[in-house]
Amino acid sequence: MSPENKKITLNIGGMSCINCSLTIEKALSKLNGVIHATVNFAAEKAIIEYNSDIVDQKAIENTITEAGYRVIHEKIMLQIGGMSCVNCAQTIEKALNSKEGVYYATVNFATEKVSVEYNAEQVSLAGIKKIIQDLGYQVIEPEKTVEDAEGKERQRHVQRLKILLAASVALTIPIILLMLFPVLPMQQNNILLFILATPVQFIVGWTFYVGAYKGLRNKTANMDTLIAMGTSTAWLYSTAVTFAPSIFPGADVFFDTATMIMSFILLGKLLDAIAKGRTSEAIRKIMGLQAKTARVIRRGEEQEIPIEDVLVGDIVVVRPGEKIPVDGIVTEGYSAIDEKVITGESIPVEKKSGDIVVGATMNKTGVLKFKATKVGKDTVLAQIISMVEDALSSKAPIQRLADIASGYFVPTIIITATLSAFAWYFIFGETFIFALTVFIAVLIVACPCALGLATPTAIMVGVGKGAENGILIKNGETLEAAYKLQTIVFDKTGTLTKGEPEVTDVIPTETFKEDQLLLLAAIAEKNSEHPLGEAIVKKAKEKGLRNDEPDVFNALPGYGVEVEHKEVRILLGNRKLMEANSLDIGAFDVKMRGLEEEGKTAMLLAVDNQLAGLIAVADTLKEHSAEAVRTLQQMGLEVVMITGDNQRTANAIARQVSVNCVLSEVLPSEKATEIKRLQSEGKVVAMVGDGINDAPALAQANIGIAVGSGTDVAIETGDIVLIKNDLRDVVVAIQLSRATMKKIRQNLFWAFFYNIVLVPLAAGAFYPILHVLFDPVYAAAAMASSSVTVVTNASFLRRFKPKI
Amino acid sequence: MAKDLVCNMEVDEKTAKYKTIYQGKYYYFCAPGCKKSFETNPQKYISGNLSSQSCTCGHDQC
Numbered sequence: 001m002s003p004e005n006k007k008i009t010l011n012i013g014g015m016s017c018i019n020c021s022l023t024i025e026k027a028l029s030k031l032n033g034v035i036h037a038t039v040n041f042a043a044e045k046a047i048i049e050y051n052s053d054i055v056d057q058k059a060i061e062n063t064i065t066e067a068g069y070r071v072i073h074e075k076i077m078l079q080i081g082g083m084s085c086v087n088c089a090q091t092i093e094k095a096l097n098s099k100e101g102v103y104y105a106t107v108n109f110a111t112e113k114v115s116v117e118y119n120a121e122q123v124s125l126a127g128i129k130k131i132i133q134d135l136g137y138q139v140i141e142p143e144k145t146v147e148d149a150e151g152k153e154r155q156r157h158v159q160r161l162k163i164l165l166a167a168s169v170a171l172t173i174p175i176i177l178l179m180l181f182p183v184l185p186m187q188q189n190n191i192l193l194f195i196l197a198t199p200v201q202f203i204v205g206w207t208f209y210v211g212a213y214k215g216l217r218n219k220t221a222n223m224d225t226l227i228a229m230g231t232s233t234a235w236l237y238s239t240a241v242t243f244a245p246s247i248f249p250g251a252d253v254f255f256d257t258a259t260m261i262m263s264f265i266l267l268g269k270l271l272d273a274i275a276k277g278r279t280s281e282a283i284r285k286i287m288g289l290q291a292k293t294a295r296v297i298r299r300g301e302e303q304e305i306p307i308e309d310v311l312v313g314d315i316v317v318v319r320p321g322e323k324i325p326v327d328g329i330v331t332e333g334y335s336a337i338d339e340k341v342i343t344g345e346s347i348p349v350e351k352k353s354g355d356i357v358v359g360a361t362m363n364k365t366g367v368l369k370f371k372a373t374k375v376g377k378d379t380v381l382a383q384i385i386s387m388v389e390d391a392l393s394s395k396a397p398i399q400r401l402a403d404i405a406s407g408y409f410v411p412t413i414i415i416t417a418t419l420s421a422f423a424w425y426f427i428f429g430e431t432f433i434f435a436l437t438v439f440i441a442v443l444i445v446a447c448p449c450a451l452g453l454a455t456p457t458a459i460m461v462g463v464g465k466g467a468e469n470g471i472l473i474k475n476g477e478t479l480e481a482a483y484k485l486q487t488i489v490f491d492k493t494g495t496l497t498k499g500e501p502e503v504t505d506v507i508p509t510e511t512f513k514e515d516q517l518l519l520l521a522a523i524a525e526k527n528s529e530h531p532l533g534e535a536i537v538k539k540a541k542e543k544g545l546r547n548d549e550p551d552v553f554n555a556l557p558g559y560g561v562e563v564e565h566k567e568v569r570i571l572l573g574n575r576k577l578m579e580a581n582s583l584d585i586g587a588f589d590v591k592m593r594g595l596e597e598e599g600k601t602a603m604l605l606a607v608d609n610q611l612a613g614l615i616a617v618a619d620t621l622k623e624h625s626a627e628a629v630r631t632l633q634q635m636g637l638e639v640v641m642i643t644g645d646n647q648r649t650a651n652a653i654a655r656q657v658s659v660n661c662v663l664s665e666v667l668p669s670e671k672a673t674e675i676k677r678l679q680s681e682g683k684v685v686a687m688v689g690d691g692i693n694d695a696p697a698l699a700q701a702n703i704g705i706a707v708g709s710g711t712d713v714a715i716e717t718g719d720i721v722l723i724k725n726d727l728r729d730v731v732v733a734i735q736l737s738r739a740t741m742k743k744i745r746q747n748l749f750w751a752f753f754y755n756i757v758l759v760p761l762a763a764g765a766f767y768p769i770l771h772v773l774f775d776p777v778y779a780a781a782a783m784a785s786s787s788v789t790v791v792t793n794a795s796f797l798r799r800f801k802p803k804i
Numbered sequence: 805m806a807k808d809l810v811c812n813m814e815v816d817e818k819t820a821k822y823k824t825i826y827q828g829k830y831y832y833f834c835a836p837g838c839k840k841s842f843e844t845n846p847q848k849y850i851s852g853n854l855s856s857q858s859c860t861c862g863h864d865q866c
Contacts, residue, residue, distance in 0.1 A: 068844060068845075552821050554821075554822065554823050554824070555824075556823070556824050556825045557824070557843060558825070559825045562823065576825075576828065577825070579828065580825050580828050580829065580830065669843075669844070
């Protein structure tokens with residue numbers, strides 16, 4: 001194998017037969033640069049040998065997805081310990097992203113988590129952990145269940161900071177007093193100060209030295225470097241003055257400065273940690289929804305066990321008033337369950353044998369026995385939590401700019417500090433102390449942390465707030481897209497409408513009877529998954545008609561269905577279907593148009609090429625659809641309706657919801673293409689639909705909004721998942737996303753502003769005017785307050801109220 | 805006799821169990837897999853991009 005040739009293995013999903021694997025092989029072989037491609041259908045793997053000079057892995061994966069299949073990426077989230085600042089986060093990110101097989105790694109410094117998407121065939125989880133550990137950080141093992149490990153870790157951190165701060169302040173106060181009111185002559189006073197200050201510098205300040213060292217090891221400089229340098233300089237100078245007074249006759253010591261700096265910075269870190277703890281509350285609330293124990297029947301006996309010990313297949317017993325512990329299927333019993341947590345519906349749902357129950361919902365009236373189907377991380381609740389956690393650890397693209405800036409920031413500051421000090425000493429002829437003060441002040445006042453915290457803090461509050469209200473936002477990119485949104489496309493059936501159509505009219509021709517017509521249609525639609533078909537079957541059942549299954553069934557997308565039953569050929573569908581079979585519908589065309597103008601969908605039925613009649617079905621709009629659409633239009637968004645329905649029906653419904661732009665008669669497979677077309681006009685497009693049928697369109701849109709379920713499919717496909725079935729939530733989701741994005745911009749502004757104003761000030765740029773130097777102690781206070789400002793500003797987002 | 809455009813098998817329109825309509829015209833298939841392949845990307849099969857392999861859809865009618 002020549003050096004440029006590479007061989008990779010990919011896991012493939014979506015193959016249904018050998019044909020599929022051959023299709024993929026052919027598509028890959030055609031790709032320029034691919035030497036050899038083998039797809040194993042049984043193992044669901046593809047092995048590709050290619051020339052890396054001509055083609056890369058991305059192009060190969062794109063070819064596979066364009067062919068209609070999936071390349072399976074593994075995703076994992078790990079908790080990281082030992083990061084002391086934003087630069088640490090970036091170091092880890094860089095190292096992971098440069099590893100072959102890793103598609104994408106993001107580290108969120110605020111939550112201390114890393115999210116990695118990778119190819120399990122090229123790199124293993126152990127390999128990823130090793131990379132992180134080799135850099136000097138720890139990987140904290142993820143807890144088995146959705147327990148509040150994060151909260152405990154945070155509390156420990158806060159405790160530690162409180163102790164350090166207390167120690168620092170305890171020693172700083174005497175130091176200040178001694179400096180103001182010296183009880184002893186200068187030399188001895190200084191020694192006393194030295195004794196008080198040194199422990200602060202090295203014991204309390206140890207964390208800064210450790211942080212600076214870690215940065216040095218990874219060839220980066222970070223905030224700890226600045227603080228360590230600044231305080232050490234002050235301490236060294238002061239020590240020299242104390243023990244070798246002849247070098248600096250009559251000089252003052254800086255012991256108070258160093259210790260006060262440390263105290264302020266610790267205070268800032270403490271407030272940071274406390275604020276972070278509060279913003280995680282949203283997740284904690286959701287986690288608290290989970291039951292802690294479950295009652296299972298094992299070996300014929302009922303036992304109460306911790307929820308982590310429930311196994312798939314266990315029979316679980318739930319009494320009235322208790323929470324359903326895990327997901328499952330009812331085996332015995334009859335009850336009503338409050339599913340508000342998952343669906344937003346406050347009316348309890350009846351459950352009986354064979355029905356699905358979801359963990360964290362509340363059992364109201366009867367006793368239920370069910371078989372556990374999903375436990376632990378696989379339950380719907382766990383997936384919701386996981387989605388929120390992922391969102392919190394994601395980044396808005398604008399953050400990447402800030403990341404790049406902060407990479408250069410610290411070295412720039414060090415250079416600035418040095419140059420300024422030199423300039424004042426050598427060029428402007430100020431005293432050594434003057435220059436030293438400038439040096440320390442610049443190092444201390446610079447705060448790269450605010451830059452790094454700007455986005456994560458806002459995202460945490462925004463996403464958390466959304467989650468509390470049943471709006472799950474998946475990542476930071478969604479927030480930015482919401483800000484730039486121009487067009488929003490709504491699917492009709494099941495999104496704008498309730499998705500529960502009912503038969504409204506049954507109109508036979510002269511040779512047929514009403515019930516006969518209905519029965520023929522019901523046979524044709526017996527196994528239909530289409531809501532229109534289901535409506536017909538339901539109506540036939542209501543009338544007590546015996547609905548057989550057809551012998552042969554063919555769905556004809558975009559036209560209708562064609563079935564054969566007892567030697568009779570039945571056609572049920574739209575005008576185009578009749579046309580394709582050369583059937584003239586005559587007077588029924590007018591009848592159809594009338595019904596369609598009422599917003600109904602009319603279907604024609606023909607038996608052995610003879611028109612039998614028409615059946616009309618109507619689906620009602622959801623209660624708040626019109627309101628939601630109007631509010632979105634008031635917000636300046638273009639609202640579009642997309643549907644497979646015929647033009648007349650579609651327009652009639654559109655009028656009822658005040659939508660002006662209608663895309664009708666769109667085949668399900670064409671919906672994504674329509675979204676693409678809108679995007680090619682330069683628009684940022686959101687698509688609102690249900691997660692199951694509209695998946696490709698949701699994926700194509702800049703923002704895919706899945707409505708009306710906390711199901712795993714919706715969570716998989718939507719960028720935003722709305723748990724409730726209320727379209728007003730679409731408005732709230734967009735408003736919230738925009739508010740969060742605004743917050744991020746505000747934070748970034750403050751972070752930059754602080755530094756841009758204060759660094760020159762500390763460097764003495766305004767000295768000629770003010771004739772006062774910027775005391776390093778004030779620098780520390782200013783620096784601490786900049787990160788506190790950012791965190792506090794973010795928490796104001798909690799006051800967000802939707803305008804609808 | 806019609807031709808299954810996906811795998812090139814001959815199919816009798818009168819007895820074919822699998823069919824679909826595209827742009828107003830009927831198309832017939834020998835197996836559900838071929839019908840699905842066609843519906844996913846009709847243009848590919850109509851424009852004469854015929855696969856050279858034999859029908860591997862796993863049925864017993866060919």
